[in-house]
Amino acid sequence: METAEELKQALNGITKWEQEQRDLWIWDRIARFPFKILDRLTPKFIHEKIGKALDELGGYIQDGGKYLVSSGQIHQKLRESGDLPGNFPVDQLPLSVMDAVAKDLSDSRSTFATLQGATTGIGGIFTLAIDIPAILGLSLKVIQEIGLCYGFDPNSQQERIFTVKVMQFTSSDIVGKRAILDDMNAESASEYKDSEAGNATLSRIQGWREVMTVYRDNWGWKKLFQMVPIAGMVFGAWINRGMLQDVAEAAHMLYRKRRIQLRIAEMEYHHPE
Template identity: 20%
Template sequence: MHEKSWLRRRVEKAFTKALTRAYETVKVDPQRFLLELRAAHGLPITSFQGMYTVEPPVLDTVAEQIIRSSMKIAAAEGAGFGLGGFITIVPDFSILAAITLRTIQKLSLVYGFEFNTDEEMAELWIAAASAAGVDLGRDLLEKNVVNRLIPRIIQRIAAKASTEFVEKWAGRLIPVASSIIGGVLNYYFVRGWGERAQAHFRQKHLELRRRTLQQQTIEAASITS
């Protein structure tokens, strides 16, 4: 029990450092990503607002492909760094955090949510918390300005993720098996976070789409009456 508690604290510290670094350095280029979406999927859009004119099943397919691609990258990175066993825990998390955050950013854009302002960036990290299975609570969200909110969200995510990882970590302490298990852990970690982030953005997208349609219906009715 003591060893697991020590390991969890070590992992939580590593996760906090990795997520903080990712927050400061990792950002998908929206315009480049828009061009990639148009070329790879033939989406008839000129901006991410155009995502609201694309049928949701099409967006879902794009999102699922993004998650699968990230899972493969994470698995390959996990297998490579896993060769050193526990010693490589910190660089492993740095790369995993970057892959995960880039995945969440791409999913946000696919469902029409950009992250140019502080408020939009905070929403992105709220989505990351949702992906990690963290309940932030109304009190945390209401009483914090953006520059204090995100570090606190990172702390909550790191605490949750460290517990999740330690429960599945035993094999990685054995270097012989760590390469295989490291890849598998990263694969399923990104899949879990990716799927929960997709569900978060998809729900927000459908809600905004529904409100927009209702508003358009009301405006059309007022014109004809």
């Protein structure tokens, strides 16, 4: 296991990443504006398809639905990577093992997203109706898998709420990212395991539909480039890969931070100064 000093150094690295997310880039706002107009030109059937996907994702918070992943395979990967027996508690694994499996999963899902983006890009904007629900589902999947790598089980409703907050963070503009980070930093890592704290977090999301609508509205570049059949293959592959990498990075940092905070809290409890 890591020493207190190693954990604090790791936490400092995540804090630096968070600060980078808060930095204001002029292009962050400029790049979004044209696509709010473009969104109005999107055919109705695509909006209906997206709306159905949003309804399904809303059910994810309540019971997981078809988007809930199984922990068995991820736990097996973790124990095999750490060369540990099957009954070894996953949340006690060294951070280095958790990090390695999380990275492997991120790379694998990003590759899959690249192929998916290329495939659905062939048909231009019309195959976007297939691509958007698929990439949303894949985003949820990789967030849950990375959460499992750090010992957090999506079978808990509170953890599914946190999953949605990670998606919200990834898709938000600079103002939204700051607000979400401030919200997360205002709570201790242990609060996410508490039922009452989970309910409070749910109310602060202000409804899953708002979260998912923001996520949808940030597909501007994909909508623009995938209007061109065939050429959409290249852009679809590139953009899907980038989006999955962003989601995976946010999940990695935010779940890793929670695990580090929990370990520091445990050390302080058992070995108070």
